[in-house]
Amino acid sequence: MNAQAVDTATCPRCHQPVNSQAVTCPHCGNQLKAYGHPGIPLHRATGKEYLCDTCTYHADDTCNFPQRPFAKECILYQNIEESKQQLQQQRNANSFGATVRSWMRRNQALVLLLVLFFVCLMIALSTT
Numbered sequence: 001m002n003a004q005a006v007d008t009a010t011c012p013r014c015h016q017p018v019n020s021q022a023v024t025c026p027h028c029g030n031q032l033k034a035y036g037h038p039g040i041p042l043h044r045a046t047g048k049e050y051l052c053d054t055c056t057y058h059a060d061d062t063c064n065f066p067q068r069p070f071a072k073e074c075i076l077y078q079n080i081e082e083s084k085q086q087l088q089q090q091r092n093a094n095s096f097g098a099t100v101r102s103w104m105r106r107n108q109a110l111v112l113l114l115v116l117f118f119v120c121l122m123i124a125l126s127t128t
């Protein structure tokens, strides 16, 4: 079997598939990574809006980028909507799933008793 584990990304300018480790787009020469380093993704404003308008770090005032609030390129950009959704998902998963799981763990005996009780009830109901 030929294992071709090449991660592909899409160039934001020409929308051609490019290697996710590529520093520049081989199709249009668009700069994809900052400082020529494949580990640093470079975020770039696509329209007329500045990145800062939708960036988490601008919103919570932790950004110290000199081009703020008019940055059109940034390596630390974090989309506020995306991080909100992530946070929401985490919170949902945490709150509901974790609550149920920890409650079950704490009340294992009670859960077992309840299950047994319901099984007995079903048997009693089905026989009468």
Ligand SMILES: [Zn+2]
Pocket (backbone or CB within 6 Å): 011, 012, 013, 014, 015, 016, 025, 026, 027, 028, 029, 030
């Ligand atoms: Zn391109």
